[in-house]
Amino acid sequence: MAKPDPGPIQDVLFSTFLAPLVIGGPMHLHKPIGGLVALAMEGDRPYPDPDLGSHMQLARVRIARALAPVDRFEAPTSAEWAMTAVLNDLIQSTHPGFDAVFRRSSPAKLLTILDETLDRVPACATVGEALSRHTLFSRVFDVTRTDVSLSWWTGKETFLGTEPPARLKAWPEIRRVNETRLPRTLVELPTGGGVVQSTSFLSTLNKFLQVTPLTDLAQANRKEPAFQWSTGTLGLVASRNGRTLAIRALANLPEGATDDALGAATRLLVERKAWQALGIVLELLGERLLSRAVRIASKGGDATPIAEDKDGGASGFTRSAGAFAAQRFIATTGAGLGTEERARVLALLGPAAGSGAGKALAQLLGG
């Protein structure tokens, strides 16, 4: 079998898919690429459009600098190209064009191939690599398709991701043309005219997020697919620098929803008795709650303590477990706080740490 030449595909994919994914603007999908070609894509490929390339690199730096003081990134690696091709195919699987005779089974086949391909994509070896992948795929949930419903005096038609022809919009008052634009986010695409099963799509999307763990964490508050701790995210937060990036990424998200997502995912670790992974996660939650408590304490006045876990919800679990871990962190390292400040922070953490999961963890760890 001839060796596939992915070069031209990469060039097209860059201009129509990858650059719009990073910069924004109209995004066009490539014909389904498949795993063989995706994994054969070569890294460090020069950009076909240098201007667009430098624009994209600038946008990547801008995304990265929200988390870390990075000044430049290399061109996408082979793994990142493979992920780009997979994401293209993943979105392509929701194409309404598959709703036709002899084609309805294609999206399912495509997703199977994508799962196999993602298994071959190497996990992030360094924090820098995780950050690099994040700069490329941080806006994956921003992908939006606009569906247009057009009705006129004698009929109506829906245009999925395409613009209605001008002739149908002509003479809007006389023909009583009514146009409704409905934006559909990435996770709504399977149910918006596609034939792919929503659960399979979300499962593959989750698998994709596992190979870009910083993006996974930076979108932890999403509704679907629900955030779960994976090897990739645990590997990232296990390292000192990775944890810092993760905390910064989580700090940009709404507090309540993020607490809910992290709590639900961490509870699963407890249920599976994954103690080693739980230890890693508790460190993250502890540092996160510590930074929250320090921020509250620095405001002065009568600060409100971190709310305790009253109802046993996911959010309360995150707070109490995190407060417990933060208390232990202060007890063992001092957390760089002065005596007075430490007392204030501990007072803020106390109610949460002494409730719900914090209390259970204290009993579990014997103290």
Add this chain to the structure above:
Amino acid sequence: MLERIALHQTRLRTPGLGLEGKGVALGAKGLVLLPSIDRLVAWLSVYTREHSLEDLMPSMEIELVRSKLGTREITLSFAAESSDRMDRVAETARLVGGFTFTGTSRHYVQYRDASAPFGYDATQLLPTELPLCLYHDKFTQMYEVDKKVDLRALLLRLMPHVDPSTNDDMGPRFIVAEQGLGPALIHYFVRSRVEGEVSVGEWPPESAFDEGPVRRYVLRLPELPKRMLTLMRLTPGITTFLPAGPGVAVEQGYRHPVALRACPVFDPNGLVLLRGRGVDPWTLERTPQMGDLRAFARVELRADGRPDALTAQSTSRPDAVRVPLRVVPSPSPWKNVTASWVAPEQLSLLRRLAYVLPHDTIARTRIAITPKGAFLRAAMGIEAVPIGTFFYEFHPSLFLPAGYDVTPAVAPEVLHRALGAPASQVLFVDNLARAMSVEESAFVPLETVLLESKPWEPVVADTIEKALAEKTVDLKLDALGAFPMSAVDPPKSAADGG
């Protein structure tokens, strides 16, 4: 005798009646029954306001019909073609008190209405030899044709209504001048640089006492200067017509009851001039040859016997024949006072006055500040700013002091040309005949210069926000193509060396 047609009914009794695609009963022809000629005119008037008669014309026939009782009514028949056309016609007929029928040759049944959306069918046909038999849910009537009515003749007989709003209409027009006035009118237009074409039309003598055919000058002007509109309208012997469609024009000050542009009954190569006051229209079967107005400019030859050219013996400065311009007081009342000049020493007064001027005055006044003072202009009148020397508009770009006039009494264009200022300059001639010019672009709204500028600090937040705004990732779908999965291969398994 009529029954409503039910949904999915396929069999109809009326000959020539069939069901069209939408299930509506339709014959080959449509017919509108109107009680009188004025209703017919009303129908034409209403219909032509929205639609053209062009598609109905080939098959349209207007007939005067008579019933057995001797009543005369009007029928308007045409090819039905589709229920859309019939609906339009029926709607208009309903508005003017007419009834709409459909059929093919003799028997016509009532066209559909709100109570019978698919139309009607006649349960029993009347045995008759008369050419028209109409079945309505309120009556059944037979008619014989009295005579045909020619639409063109009808339109020519209709008297245009008085409509003063057309007096100010601009655009192309025809001017008909009596034979004696023609040459003078042509020279007037040539002198005034009005472009156009002229021809001479001949009409048969109006009575046996006339010696020969009546000749009139017919001028076609693409645009008539506004100042000439009243002159052309009020001068006896000159009649102005506004084009109302191809080959037809209506006298200025009148409007034809029917939109003639929607009635293609007039020959575009001829010319029909419809006159008001109930007088007969002027008709030209063929528009005569038209020539450029400039070709008729007055030609004057030098007297015979004089040398062809004079040769100068020596050169010297010619004697001046021009006289200086004088501005003299005028007894005529002030009008069109739209500008004023505020001298520099009065500017402080203008500043104080600004606090009491109403908003309307400030909004509509424009000002130009010059070393010689401020010039104010307001198209609606400048009297609301009661300082400075008032000027009135003598020419769009030339102002004279109010209460004064120029002598010699020359036309505004002539004076403006004599002063030699470019078109972008506005000239103010004071009472000592000194001319001051101000650039037109120097005039700015008074309200923009009224307030002193306050120190300000640029705020760049918006710019930064705009620069940081991210474009949305807008997914556009393209067609998948014939074989979308043709290039999709799974990755090689580990055993294959993948």
